[in-house]
Each structure stands twice: as structure tokens, then as C-alpha cells.
Amino acid sequence: MRVIAIVNQKGGCGKTTTTVNLAGALAEEGHRVLVVDMDPQAHATLALGLEPDDLEANLYEVLVEPTGAGRLDSIIIDVSESIDIAPSSIVLSALEQKLASERHDARTERLSAAIEALPPLYDFVLIDCPPNVGLLTFNALRAAGEVIIPLETSFFAIDGVQKLLETIGLLSERIGHKLHVRVLPTLYDGRTRYARNTLGEIRELFKELCFDSVIRLNVKLREAAKHGVPISRFAPTAIGALDYASVAMELAAAPPEVLATIPTERRGAPDAIGAPREVVVRFKDAAAGDVRIAGDFNGWVPDRGVRSLIASEGQTRVWTKVLTLEPGTYQYRYVVDGEWREDPANPQSAPGPTGQPNSILHVR
Ligand SMILES: Nc1ncnc2c1ncn2[C@@H]1O[C@H](COP(=O)(O)OP(=O)(O)O)[C@@H](O)[C@H]1O
Ligand SMILES: [Mg+2]
Structure with missing residues (x-):
């Protein structure tokens, strides 16, 4: 089971779009995928066709008591044959306060404990993170073995990414497990020189840590989210579907242990x-x-x-x-x-x- 956190403290860079549509593309290739929605805004939950307010249970209960009454498998909903979701809700934003009195380690191990207690049903667990590096993102990073950082090619500022990489590096040291980080260029409009240059810069900076696949601008991705299905189902021939299929192919072809040996x-x-x-x-x-x-x-x-x-x-x-x-x-x-x-x-x-x-x- 590969646990991958989709992280960037910047909003609007394609985290949720990547989580949901990568899940769709991996499912098309026969993988079983669990989406964990760690953002209180619940965009991934919505994009997979669920109305957060209508749900009886969500991740909040799990994170408050990961191995007790609120076990992760008790809140999971299957949204299609190969995709399940652990849904979010606005109440997740109260978690930080709820756990304020606990030790740092105890607070940030909640999600990893919950995922470890899962039966081995999934090939991939994709964790969608909120647009900040707080308690929820720390929980996601501790649970993950891999990290995908979506980077906007339409508006790219290196400072934020460097800070994020430092944070991830420090966290890796502290928890004693290495996180394999890769960046994914998103919102790419090849018609603009700015985006072409930015893509070149990103590749130059991150070299083999950069996915080769690039997610191009595609309005169908937005429409698919509104319809509550991944683009692989909503518009399988749209370029958004092809782009995420190629990310899925890259991911499946080169798990971190293979990347390290080539x-x-x-x-x-x-x-x-x-x-x-x-x-x-x-x-x-x-x-x-x-x-x-x-x-x-x-x-x-x-x-x-x-x-x-x-x-x-x-x-x-x-x-x-x-x-x-x-x-x-x-x-x-x-x-x-x-x-x-x-x-x-x-x-x-x-x-x-x-x-x-x-x-x-x-x-x-
Ligand atoms: N490749 C793309 N082409 C067109 N629109 C996109 C693309 N990726 C994301 N979007 C849209 O941009 C907005 C922000 O994307 P989102 O995935 O929600 O970012 P984040 O989760 O990082 O805040 C959403 O409205 C989404 O539908
Ligand atoms: Mg989001």
C-alpha cells in the first residue's frame, strides 16, 4: 500500500484536482484507491459526489480517537467500484483546538495510526491536504511515504516551495522515515511564454524529482468536479484525463524503491x-x-x-x-x-x- 500526501500550503495549485483525478486514473488501471480528505473545506469529498453536511460521520471522529470507536473503516464510503473516500467536514477545523493539550507527537500521529489499523484493501491511499501546514497536514505527512507537490506553472514562486521542502525535510528527520517528494507541474498553458519558461525552471530546479507528466489547463477538470466524478469517468478523452492517466502511469511504473535503484x-x-x-x-x-x-x-x-x-x-x-x-x-x-x-x-x-x-x- 502506497500512501501519498498531496501537499502545498498555497491554495488553488491543483491539490484537490490532483487527488481526485489521480484516484480516478489509478482506478481505471485496476488499482484500489482510498482518498482521505484532510481539508475542512471538503472539496475532494464534494468532487467525488458527496455532500459533507449529509454524512453521518467524517474524519473528525477518527482523528480524535483513531483506534477506538471512530475507526477509519467505519467512516469510509465507496463512491465507485475502486474508489473509497474518508470524507471531510468543516468540523475538522476544530481539531487543532480539541487536541491542543496533547503532546506534539501524539497529535500528529492520529492519521497514521488510523491508516495502519486499516485492513489491507488498498493499493494507494491519496491524502488531500488543506492550504496550510498545520496539524492536519502534519498528520498527512506522518502517515505518508510519498509526497506530491502540485506546482502552478501559471504563477510560480520558488520561495514557498523551498520553505515547504525544508519543512518536509525537518519532519522526515524527526520522525525517522524518509519521504519521497515529487513535484507535479499543474495548470499549464503552453501558449504562454511565461508558463513554458516556468516549466523549464521547475524541471531545472527539481530535475528527476519533477514528474515528466504535466497537467495542462482543461476546463473539463472543473466541470468533472462540479459533477462529482473524476474526469476519467466524466470525459475520458479530455486532455485532463490523458494528463492524469500519464501521472498514474509514471507513479505505477516507478515506486520510490525503483526510482532509487535505476x-x-x-x-x-x-x-x-x-x-x-x-x-x-x-x-x-x-x-x-x-x-x-x-x-x-x-x-x-x-x-x-x-x-x-x-x-x-x-x-x-x-x-x-x-x-x-x-x-x-x-x-x-x-x-x-x-x-x-x-x-x-x-x-x-x-x-x-x-x-x-x-x-x-x-x-x-
Ligand atoms: N488543470 C486544470 N485546468 C483547469 N482548471 C483547473 C486545473 N486544475 C485545477 N483547476 C481548477 O482550479 C481551482 C483550484 O484547484 P484545486 O484543485 O481546488 O486547488 P487546491 O486544492 O490546491 O486549492 C479549481 O476550481 C479547479 O477546478
Ligand atoms: Mg483543495
């Missing part, structure tokens, strides 16, 4: 028979800002272990990707401004696990 550079003697050799592929485009390559050779983690060169031919930019591969047959795709694409220069392809075609590369 070598960042592979070397071999290129002249020996059967030894790894350098293979060069090229992608040309006039409009693209960011092009990466992912395949079974790098665990589908874009540009991992790949050397990249960028050049210009008139108006067209040319990305050269140098892969070091042993002889064999490989599948790959380009990720162009966050969108997964076949190689337009390669006629050979095969259907991938999600039905979309992967390009094929033979190395002899």
Missing part, C-alpha cells in the same frame, strides 16, 4: 559484441518546449539515463537523445510538453498497456 548513467564498452552501445534518436519540432524520452530501457522515467542535446535548424528545434542500450528490442515514447507521443519519425509501433501505441527500437 542507474542515472550506464556505461559499457561500445565496441564489444553484445555490449551496450550508444543509440541516437532525434525529434524535430518547431513548437515544442520540452522533449524527453521514456521507454522500457529507463523504467519509463523520462530522460533518466539519457543524454540530451538541443540544436536549432532554422525555426525547428532538434532534440538529440543518446541512449546506451544492450542489443535487444525496446519500446519507447516521447514526452512533448508533458504529452506522451509516438515517435513521428519511426513507422514501427506496437500497442502499449493502455492501448496507445509505443514506438519500437531494435538494437543489434
Whole structure:
């Protein structure tokens, strides 16, 4: 069971949208998902079609008494075949005061105790956090093994993120478990230079900690929330659905323990028979800002272990990707401004696990 907290003290950067639609995308791939709504505003609860005021029980009871009468499984509601939710309510905002007299550790371990007591029903637990780093967010971070920080590409300020990363680092030390943090660019409008530059900056700053997938602006995401269903159900072909499907794919392909073991550079003697050799592929485009390559050779983690060169031919930019591969047959795709694409220069392809075609590369 992977427990992932979706955190950023800034409001409106796509935390709730990410929680709900990532849950939808993971469910489409056959994973069982629990959404934990830790925001008193209950936006995730609403976006999954529930009216918080109509519910008899919510997380408040659980956090007040996690292993007693208010066990987590007693308040969970199944909203679809593979998605359950632990709903929120405005009363959650009173938790801080209610637990004021308790020790810091005792106060912040509530959610982790509740999740540990759950029967092993879920592949993923996604925790939506409020827009501040208070008691509720601390509870989420203590319960989690991984953190996703959504970052707005339409309005990006590095200071806030740095502060958040420091807080997470301090907390990791204190609780003695490492949190695997990744950032996810959201609200991306590739038509504006500002957003393209910001995306470049975010990638430069966070490198492999940045998801390759990018969540583009898509009004369907807003509409889906109003209708109380994830976009994978509301508009499965909308770009919002594709973007969250690609985040789900990245997450499932590379759990933290795998990310830690993939070598960042592979070397071999290129002249020996059967030894790894350098293979060069090229992608040309006039409009693209960011092009990466992912395949079974790098665990589908874009540009991992790949050397990249960028050049210009008139108006067209040319990305050269140098892969070091042993002889064999490989599948790959380009990720162009966050969108997964076949190689337009390669006629050979095969259907991938999600039905979309992967390009094929033979190395002899
Ligand atoms: N990719 C997107 N495209 C269009 N609208 C979005 C997108 N992501 C989020 N929104 C909208 O922006 C607003 C803030 O997003 P939300 O997920 O609620 O942020 P947070 O939970 O961080 O406060 C919501 O109205 C949401 O529907
Ligand atoms: Mg929210």
C-alpha cells in the first residue's frame, strides 16, 4: 500500500484536482484507491459526489480517537467500484483546538495510526491536504511515504516551495522515515511564454524529482468536479484525463524503491559484441518546449539515463537523445510538453498497456 500526501500550503495549485483525478486514473488501471480528505473545506469529498453536511460521520471522529470507536473503516464510503473516500467536514477545523493539550507527537500521529489499523484493501491511499501546514497536514505527512507537490506553472514562486521542502525535510528527520517528494507541474498553458519558461525552471530546479507528466489547463477538470466524478469517468478523452492517466502511469511504473535503484548513467564498452552501445534518436519540432524520452530501457522515467542535446535548424528545434542500450528490442515514447507521443519519425509501433501505441527500437 502506497500512501501519498498531496501537499502545498498555497491554495488553488491543483491539490484537490490532483487527488481526485489521480484516484480516478489509478482506478481505471485496476488499482484500489482510498482518498482521505484532510481539508475542512471538503472539496475532494464534494468532487467525488458527496455532500459533507449529509454524512453521518467524517474524519473528525477518527482523528480524535483513531483506534477506538471512530475507526477509519467505519467512516469510509465507496463512491465507485475502486474508489473509497474518508470524507471531510468543516468540523475538522476544530481539531487543532480539541487536541491542543496533547503532546506534539501524539497529535500528529492520529492519521497514521488510523491508516495502519486499516485492513489491507488498498493499493494507494491519496491524502488531500488543506492550504496550510498545520496539524492536519502534519498528520498527512506522518502517515505518508510519498509526497506530491502540485506546482502552478501559471504563477510560480520558488520561495514557498523551498520553505515547504525544508519543512518536509525537518519532519522526515524527526520522525525517522524518509519521504519521497515529487513535484507535479499543474495548470499549464503552453501558449504562454511565461508558463513554458516556468516549466523549464521547475524541471531545472527539481530535475528527476519533477514528474515528466504535466497537467495542462482543461476546463473539463472543473466541470468533472462540479459533477462529482473524476474526469476519467466524466470525459475520458479530455486532455485532463490523458494528463492524469500519464501521472498514474509514471507513479505505477516507478515506486520510490525503483526510482532509487535505476542507474542515472550506464556505461559499457561500445565496441564489444553484445555490449551496450550508444543509440541516437532525434525529434524535430518547431513548437515544442520540452522533449524527453521514456521507454522500457529507463523504467519509463523520462530522460533518466539519457543524454540530451538541443540544436536549432532554422525555426525547428532538434532534440538529440543518446541512449546506451544492450542489443535487444525496446519500446519507447516521447514526452512533448508533458504529452506522451509516438515517435513521428519511426513507422514501427506496437500497442502499449493502455492501448496507445509505443514506438519500437531494435538494437543489434
Ligand atoms: N488543470 C486544470 N485546468 C483547469 N482548471 C483547473 C486545473 N486544475 C485545477 N483547476 C481548477 O482550479 C481551482 C483550484 O484547484 P484545486 O484543485 O481546488 O486547488 P487546491 O486544492 O490546491 O486549492 C479549481 O476550481 C479547479 O477546478
Ligand atoms: Mg483543495
